[in-house]
Amino acid sequence: xxxxxxxxxxxxxxxxxxxxxxxxxxxxxxxxxxxxxxxxxxxxxxxxxxxxxxxxxxxxxxxxxxxxxxxxxxxxxxxxxxxxxxxxxxxxxxxxxxxxxxxxxxxxxxxxxxxxxxxxxxxxxxxxxxxxxxxxxxxxxxxxxxxxxxxxxxxxxxxxxxxxxxxxxxxxxxxxxxxxxxxxxxxxxxxxxxxxxxxxxxxxxxxxxxxxxxxxxxxxxxxxxxxxxxxxxxxxxxxxxxxxxxxxxxxxxxxxxxxxxxxxxxxxxxxxxxxxxxxxxxxxxxxxxxxxxxxxxxxxxxxxxxxxxxxxxxxxxxxxxxxxxxxxxxxxxxxxxxxxxxxxxxxxxxxxxxxxxxxxxxxxxxxxxxxxxxxxxxxxxxxxxxxxxxxxxxxxxxxxxxxxxxxxxxxxxxxxxxxxxxxxxxx
Numbered sequence: 001x002x003x004x005x006x007x008x009x010x011x012x013x014x015x016x017x018x019x020x021x022x023x024x025x026x027x028x029x030x031x032x033x034x035x036x037x038x039x040x041x042x043x044x045x046x047x048x049x050x051x052x053x054x055x056x057x058x059x060x061x062x063x064x065x066x067x068x069x070x071x072x073x074x075x076x077x078x079x080x081x082x083x084x085x086x087x088x089x090x091x092x093x094x095x096x097x098x099x100x101x102x103x104x105x106x107x108x109x110x111x112x113x114x115x116x117x118x119x120x121x122x123x124x125x126x127x128x129x130x131x132x133x134x135x136x137x138x139x140x141x142x143x144x145x146x147x148x149x150x151x152x153x154x155x156x157x158x159x160x161x162x163x164x165x166x167x168x169x170x171x172x173x174x175x176x177x178x179x180x181x182x183x184x185x186x187x188x189x190x191x192x193x194x195x196x197x198x199x200x201x202x203x204x205x206x207x208x209x210x211x212x213x214x215x216x217x218x219x220x221x222x223x224x225x226x227x228x229x230x231x232x233x234x235x236x237x238x239x240x241x242x243x244x245x246x247x248x249x250x251x252x253x254x255x256x257x258x259x260x261x262x263x264x265x266x267x268x269x270x271x272x273x274x275x276x277x278x279x280x281x282x283x284x285x286x287x288x289x290x291x292x293x294x295x296x297x298x299x300x301x302x303x304x305x306x307x308x309x310x311x312x313x314x315x316x317x318x319x320x321x322x323x324x325x326x327x328x329x330x331x332x333x334x335x336x337x338x339x340x341x342x343x344x345x346x347x348x349x350x351x352x353x354x355x356x357x358x359x360x361x362x363x364x365x366x367x368x369x370x371x372x373x374x375x376x377x378x379x380x381x382x383x384x385x386x387x388x389x390x391x392x393x394x395x396x397x398x399x400x401x402x403x404x405x406x407x408x409x410x411x412x413x414x415x416x417x418x419x420x421x422x423x424x425x426x427x
Contacts, residue, residue, distance in 0.1 A: 009134035015070035020128030075131035098136040203238035285403035306349035316400035
């Protein structure tokens with residue numbers, strides 16, 4: 001990936017056919033033009049199918065031959081997931097594909113006709129104009145193991161969301177029908193607790209059993225010692241429970257369904273983690289990245305899934321921009337505006353880096369020392385969140401170097417690279 005706009009503009013030559021495509025779920029619309037913006041022929045509507053893609057390719061080849069062009073560059077908006085099939089088809093047919101930011105299309109659509117009118121034909125022309133001006137980005141379409149890792153991490157995120165939803169529903173049941181339950185168990189996810197929720201989750205059911213009977217039920221699943229003391233405490237909590245007593249039959253049925261879902265999702269997460277571990281072993285440099293204290297398999301796999309092949313990057317600043325962590329300011333004349341991060345890029349990558357930084361500044365000595373220095377230095381001290389963002393950018397540079405050079409993490413070298421005499425005192 002290269003963010004040099006001059007290079008992008010030079011890719012659109014006199015011999016280039018520029019095509020803009022407005023992406024939709026069923027029917028796409030394309031318009032072609034030259035490097036100056038002169039339109040060729042009429043707009044083409046084609047379906048999101050094999051026949052439609054062949055029709056589109058044939059249309060572009062006819063325009064290319066008719067107007068004596070040598071190469072084609074196709075621009076489109078990354079609308080949902082609908083653009084991926086067409087991009088893959090064009091890539092297989094050795095046609096260059098670039099992406100246009102939808103906000104750029106929206107802001108520039110009034111330049112030609114001074115009208116906010118929106119339709120597919122107009123959007124396709126605006127996209128082609130933006131490509132001609134070099135206002136595009138080159139997509140990082142993952143292939144091979146990198147594509148598998150991205151799909152795996154997307155599925156992992158979905159499973160975690162489903163797991164949190166199920167956990168919330170179980171908590172809701174406990175709060176409604178047995179609010180005293182968590183005074184007996186620290187967490188309802190423990191083995192003895194899960195047996196209780198499956199077999200006798202309601203206070204009136206517990207009161208019908210003796211402490212010895214409760215312990216016998218626990219012993220079926222729990223290998224560790226579960227004593228009579230806990231059973232008596234459970235019965236005491238059930239006796240003074242203020243939980244609801246109506247609608248309990250169906251509520252218990254729903255709880256059984258939720259616990260089945262919970263166990264199924266937990267099992268799927270475990271199986272998916274096994275597959276992810278196998279996939280990242282196929283990527284060189286992952287062992288080096290895992291050598292950082294506080295960086296685990298999920299972090300490395302998530303980083304790879306968002307970034308793709310490291311060989312596509314010349315400098316870590318490109319990954320920083322991809323994550324939306326590059327700085328922007330709003331200044332004019334004597335006015336000095338506030339500087340902040342752009343947040344333009346892959347939100348998942350930005351969130352991943354921020355989440356891993358929290359345990360890093362708590363447990364990793366080097367990052368902990370740097371965070372303390374950034375927030376307490378005499379000149380231009382940073383706020384805590386600003387320091388975390390700065391450290392996220394530093395982590396990108398470290399991961400980039402470890403991945404690229406395939407060398408082990410060296411905390412002492414990291415500290416020596418910080419050119420600040422005050423840092424030694426803080427350390």
